[in-house]
Amino acid sequence: MAITKRSSSNSEDLHAENERLRARVAALEAELVETQARTNEIVAQAQERVYWLDRWHLDLNALMRRPGAAELRGALRAIRAASRMLTRAKRRLRP
Amino acid sequence: VSEQRSVARISVVIPVKDGERYLEELLDALSREDVAETLVIDSGSCDRSREIAHSAGVELLEIEPGEFGHGRTRNLGAERTSGDLICFLTQDATPVTGWIEAYRAAFALDPRVGAAYGPHLPRPDTSPMIARELTEFFATFGAEGPNADRAGAPVLQHPGDSTFLSNVNACYARACWKEIRFREVGYSEDQAFGVDLLQAGWLKVYQPGAGVLHAHDYGPVEFMRRYFDEYRGLHETTGHVEGFGVLSAARQVSGAVAGDRRWAAGQGLGVGDQARWVARSAVHHGGRRVFSALGSRAHRLPTPLRGALSLEGRDGRELASDTSDGGQVTPDGPDPGAALSLSAPPATDLAPVPPATHVAPRLTQDFYEDVGRVWREGPAPLLDPVPGMADRERLRLALVVPSFRRGSGGHNTLFQILSRLERRGHLCSVWLQDVTGQHNSEWPAVIRSDIREFFAPVEGPVYKGYDQWQGADIAIATGWQTVHPTLMLDQCRARAYVVNDHEPEFYAASTEREMAEDTYRHDLHCIAASPWLRDLLIDRYDTSADAFQLGVDHDLYHPRPVTRRQDTIIYYARHVTPRRAVPVGLMALAELHRRRPDLRIVLFGDEGHLDSPFPYEHLGILTPPQLATLYSEATVGLCLSLTNFSLMPKEMLACGLPCVELAGVSAESIFGADGPLELAELTPRAIADALERLLDDRELWERRSREGIEFVASHTWEHATDEVEAGLRHALREREQAVPTQP
Numbered sequence: 034m035a036i037t038k039r040s041s042s043n044s045e046d047l048h049a050e051n052e053r054l055r056a057r058v059a060a061l062e063a064e065l066v067e068t069q070a071r072t073n074e075i076v077a078q079a080q081e082r083v084y085w086l087d088r089w090h091l092d093l094n095a096l097m098r099r100p101g102a103a104e105l106r107g108a109l110r111a112i113r114a115a116s117r118m119l120t121r122a123k124r125r126l127r128p
Numbered sequence: 129v130s131e132q133r134s135v136a137r138i139s140v141v142i143p144v145k146d147g148e149r150y151l152e153e154l155l156d157a158l159s160r161e162d163v164a165e166t167l168v169i170d171s172g173s174c175d176r177s178r179e180i181a182h183s184a185g186v187e188l189l190e191i192e193p194g195e196f197g198h199g200r201t202r203n204l205g206a207e208r209t210s211g212d213l214i215c216f217l218t219q220d221a222t223p224v225t226g227w228i229e230a231y232r233a234a235f236a237l238d239p240r241v242g243a244a245y246g247p248h249l250p251r252p253d254t255s256p257m258i259a260r261e262l263t264e265f266f267a268t269f270g271a272e273g274p275n276a277d278r279a280g281a282p283v284l285q286h287p288g289d290s291t292f293l294s295n296v297n298a299c300y301a302r303a304c305w306k307e308i309r310f311r312e313v314g315y316s317e318d319q320a321f322g323v324d325l326l327q328a329g330w331l332k333v334y335q336p337g338a339g340v341l342h343a344h345d346y347g348p349v350e351f352m353r354r355y356f357d358e359y360r361g362l363h364e365t366t367g368h369v370e371g372f373g374v375l376s377a378a379r380q381v382s383g384a385v386a387g388d389r390r391w392a393a394g395q396g397l398g399v400g401d402q403a404r405w406v407a408r409s410a411v412h413h414g415g416r417r418v419f420s421a422l423g424s425r426a427h428r429l430p431t432p433l434r435g436a437l438s439l440e441g442r443d444g445r446e447l448a449s450d451t452s453d454g455g456q457v458t459p460d461g462p463d464p465g466a467a468l469s470l471s472a473p474p475a476t477d478l479a480p481v482p483p484a485t486h487v488a489p490r491l492t493q494d495f496y497e498d499v500g501r502v503w504r505e506g507p508a509p510l511l512d513p514v515p516g517m518a519d520r521e522r523l524r525l526a527l528v529v530p531s532f533r534r535g536s537g538g539h540n541t542l543f544q545i546l547s548r549l550e551r552r553g554h555l556c557s558v559w560l561q562d563v564t565g566q567h568n569s570e571w572p573a574v575i576r577s578d579i580r581e582f583f584a585p586v587e588g589p590v591y592k593g594y595d596q597w598q599g600a601d602i603a604i605a606t607g608w609q610t611v612h613p614t615l616m617l618d619q620c621r622a623r624a625y626v627v628n629d630h631e632p633e634f635y636a637a638s639t640e641r642e643m644a645e646d647t648y649r650h651d652l653h654c655i656a657a658s659p660w661l662r663d664l665l666i667d668r669y670d671t672s673a674d675a676f677q678l679g680v681d682h683d684l685y686h687p688r689p690v691t692r693r694q695d696t697i698i699y700y701a702r703h704v705t706p707r708r709a710v711p712v713g714l715m716a717l718a719e720l721h722r723r724r725p726d727l728r729i730v731l732f733g734d735e736g737h738l739d740s741p742f743p744y745e746h747l748g749i750l751t752p753p754q755l756a757t758l759y760s761e762a763t764v765g766l767c768l769s770l771t772n773f774s775l776m777p778k779e780m781l782a783c784g785l786p787c788v789e790l791a792g793v794s795a796e797s798i799f800g801a802d803g804p805l806e807l808a809e810l811t812p813r814a815i816a817d818a819l820e821r822l823l824d825d826r827e828l829w830e831r832r833s834r835e836g837i838e839f840v841a842s843h844t845w846e847h848a849t850d851e852v853e854a855g856l857r858h859a860l861r862e863r864e865q866a867v868p869t870q871p
Contacts, residue, residue: 055515058514059516062514062517062520065524066520066522066524066555069524069555069598070522070555072589072598073555073556073557073588073589076589077576077587077588077589079573080572080573080576080589080590081573083573084573084574084577086573087570087571087572087573087574088571088573088574089375090373090375090376090569090571
């Protein structure tokens with residue numbers, strides 16, 4: 034009788050462990066689906082945004098890695114800063 | 129060995145034709161070098177070349193112009209000399225002082241050195257474009273990285289390094305030449321030698337100290353034609369195809385022009401001269417981009433155009449015998465020889481084997497590499513099933529599709545269904561298997577936009593290739609060329625195969641047919657585009673399969689408010705698709721025309737006109753709205769399908785147009801033997817009879833038209849999506865059943 038009780042108890046433990054693991058698998062699967070959904074959405078949105086870059090075969094990262102690109106960007110930023118400064122100065126000088 | 133090579137005897141071989149301009153200077157320079165023997169091979173000069181060679185006291189070998197060949201003549205030169213090292217120069221390449229010693233030093237570097245080459249230096253009157261280009265080109269072979277401080281030192285080149293080699297100025301170990309010899313190719317025998325040498329385990333050396341003065345200018349047009357020849361030769365020898373894009377060409381040209389301007393400024397040219405060279409440089413580099421791209425595609429150009437674009441007038445029919453210069457990537461003159469006629473065949477009954485053309489590897493992988501891998505290694509293992517996965521609300525679906533064009537019916541089916549699966553919450557991605565290479569120049573965002581424009585507004589991402597493969601609940605193959613790549617995708621719980629047609633029937637006995645049949649033998653759960661196709665797959669391949677019915681876009685295809693004509697047969701005569709049985713259809717219409725000469729016959733579905741024994745109106749390829757109008761005004765439609773039925777009869781029926789299809793193939797499985805379609809055997813008379821029945825019997829026409837509209841009313845894309853979704857869940861369920869899970 035004692036042996037039967039122990040067997041029954043072991044079986045219940047095993048069942049509970051199985052249930053716990055199944056719940057864990059289900060939770061992980063749900064997490065995977067959510068991650069995939071976000072990934073799909075982000076990639077699809079990015080593809081919407083970069084259509085013209087792809088159409089014209091422009092890889093801006095590669096472009097900015099080229100010699101002189103950083104300098105050109107620096108020059109453009111300097112021009113922009115100067116232009117903003119001028120605009121601000123003009124505003125201040127306005128009566 | 130190194131010591132032996134440092135004192136090696138050196139022979140110099142110079143092929144010459146009309147080379148008087150620089151030959152004297154060249155031989156004079158050689159007389160100051162430690163050369164054991166010099167051989168000039170003249171192939172029919174009309175100028176003072178032979179006289180110059182005689183005066184210089186070098187050996188002169190005269191050959192007939194027709195005997196000249198770049199590889200052949202240089203092999204002859206090597207055979208007729210005895211030096212341990214054999215140098216080749218062109219008639220306009222003048223060695224600089226120390227040339228021979230520099231080569232000796234190169235060969236002393238390693239006993240495995242089979243060849244060495246030196247730079248081509250600009251002459252004082254060389255234009256800035258060419259001078260800069262030569263200098264920068266050869267600088268790329270110089271020491272770099274940790275050895276950069278050894279600028280000017282010889283550089284050993286191993287397998288995997290550049291294969292460049294130029295017989296304008298090169299030196300070969302006799303043992304290496306004996307083993308490899310120059311190929312008898314029309315151009316670029318030196319480049320071919322460079323490839324063969326490294327493949328055979330020899331090394332080569334770039335020796336900056338073994339320079340020759342070698343550069344001379346042409347006019348802009350001659351340069352362009354020269355580039356045409358060079359890149360054509362490069363293509364013939366190595367398979368290289370020069371890329372071309374408008375934006376990239378503009379960028380390259382502007383960069384090159386700026387470089388030339390800096391070079392000219394560095395040479396101390398005045399502002400006026402600089403401006404003149406900048407203009408010339410723009411023409412030069414622009415022409416080069418265009419003509420090099422054309423040259424490497426010369427085989428696709430018409431023969432007369434090839435001849436016209438070639439500086440040497442080569443139209444491609446004289447490959448084995450032409451005598452143009454050994455192709456160099458750097459600018460170079462057409463030194464020895466001019467165009468010649470073919471040599472006379474030997475007077476013997478023995479048919480000589482023609483000179484072989486070496487074909488270099490051009491594909492990064494074999495066209496059917498994926499098939500080979502599956503046959504070799506088997507499919508990638510599937511993930512273990514998860515209990516209940518078939519019934520999950522949201523499935524991760526990856527659709528692998530072949531290349532597509534606007535109007536592709538199969539792709540329309542796939543994307544109509546995929547977009548609806550997305551709307552049901554499934555996570556869908558599209559993976560393009562660019563079978564035909566037609567999307568080579570398209571990046572993923574463009575492909576995605578095209579899919580949305582051509583077929584249906586899919587919301588998920590589109591990938592080209594599998595670099596970003598993320599796994600899926602089901603990877604779905606959609607055409608025979610996508611099946612083997614799909615089988616190689618890992619991290620999948622199941623794979624399925626949406627089968628639009630029995631594709632082996634698209635081919636005669638062939639590799640493609642066998643591979644297409646193989647796709648049904650990998651335990652992919654098939655979802656077939658008709659019950660007929662499902663049954664065929666089960667019966668013939670013993671595969672598990674479901675079926676779905678193609679849907680009709682009822683918003684588009686319904687009777688339109690146009691007057692229905694009583695005298696018009698419209699025929700989907702897509703001749704480029706053999707399974708449409710167009711020759712039989714035309715014979716049927718010819719028969720019908722004999723019976724009813726006043727009948728109006730309209731053909732559509734193909735761009736080209738077809739020859740026929742009857743007059744007809746040709747509409748070409750129509751848009752779906754135009755088709756709906758056509759179906760609404762015609763009297764009877766004709767569409768023949770030798771394999772799985774086309775969507776077209778359903779769309780005709782949806783517009784109230786009775787249609788004739790083939791009996792005994794797939795139509796009965798959809799429409800029944802006496803359903804809305806008028807069925808006919810595959811004979812001209814039977815088809816003509818069926819068409820005539822619908823023209824003559826008004827009651828029959830009315831019944832078919834009414835029944836057709838009623839029949840296809842339930843054939844929607846929503847319903848098709850239901851069936852495909854059930855098939856996909858079936859695929860997952862099969863996986864669950866295949867792997868018993870613990871209780």
